[in-house]
Amino acid sequence: DAEITQSPRHKITETGRQVTLACHQTWNHNNMFWYRQDLGHGLRLIHYSYGVQDTNKGEVSDGYSVSRSNTEDLPLTLESAASSQTSVYFCASSEERSSAKQYFGPGTRLTVT
Amino acid sequence: GDSVTQMEGPVTLSEEAFLTINCTYTATGYPSLFWYVQYPGEGLQLLLKATKADDKGSNKGFEATYRKETTSFHLEKGSVQVSDSAVYFCALGGGNQFYFGTGTSLTVIP
Numbered sequence: 001d002a003e004i005t006q007s008p009r010h011k012i013t014e015t016g017r018q019v020t021l022a023c024h025q026t027w028n029h030n031n032m033f034w035y036r037q038d039l040g041h042g043l044r045l046i047h048y049s050y051g052v053q054d055t056n057k058g059e060v061s062d063g064y065s066v067s068r069s070n071t072e073d074l075p076l077t078l079e080s081a082a083s084s085q086t087s088v089y090f091c092a093s094s095e096e097r098s099s100a101k102q103y104f105g106p107g108t109r110l111t112v113t
Numbered sequence: 114g115d116s117v118t119q120m121e122g123p124v125t126l127s128e129e130a131f132l133t134i135n136c137t138y139t140a141t142g143y144p145s146l147f148w149y150v151q152y153p154g155e156g157l158q159l160l161l162k163a164t165k166a167d168d169k170g171s172n173k174g175f176e177a178t179y180r181k182e183t184t185s186f187h188l189e190k191g192s193v194q195v196s197d198s199a200v201y202f203c204a205l206g207g208g209n210q211f212y213f214g215t216g217t218s219l220t221v222i223p
Contacts, residue, residue, distance in 0.1 A: 035213075042213045044213075090157065101147075102157075
């Protein structure tokens with residue numbers, strides 16, 4: 001069955017370190033998204049991609065970057081981790097753009113100490 | 114810009130009670146509207162959707178009607194079960210982005 005996976009599921013890192021969160025989908029979807037989930041804010045869009053070599057900034061992109069070198073993967077990099085980036089991160093993919101169903105990964109809980 | 118406002122929680126109901134979770138939106142154009150559900154420790158799953166005004170989305174006994182005149186998409190269920198305990202998110206898809214509400218936690222007690 002097609003799926004979307006994230007790794008690691010839990011990560012603890014120190015302030016200032018570079019961290020990369022992996023997202024891999026086997027749906028062959030062109031569209032992929034990264035969100036962060038924080039209490040009182042719901043989900044907020046960090047970055048999204050509509051295809052290979054395409055990346056776009058979302059609502060809360062500062063301090064994050066993504067790259068899309070193939071259809072299956074959209075890694076999220078925190079260039080210099082900050083305590084404000086402690087959160088749960090969700091990756092999602094969809095077959096069509098914003099009107100379509102999104103498939104979510106299980107999430108990565110990141111703690112920055 | 115586009116946004117979604119949903120009812121604050123948490124909500125606690127007895128089994129078989131009627132559920133309403135309010136959601137209103139602000140959007141330019143003609144967005145699609147969604148309800149997602151998140152069970153503990155899991156990612157979000159699509160519960161139902163509506164793509165145009167007056168459409169009714171339904172799934173697993175839940176319903177929501179896209180009301181353009183009141184810019185609303187309230188979630189309802191006639192008789193909740195313990196297994197419905199989860200966090201519910203209203204979402205809007207318009208232009209190139211998705212906008213989620215802050216989530217409403219529902220606990221159903223036997």
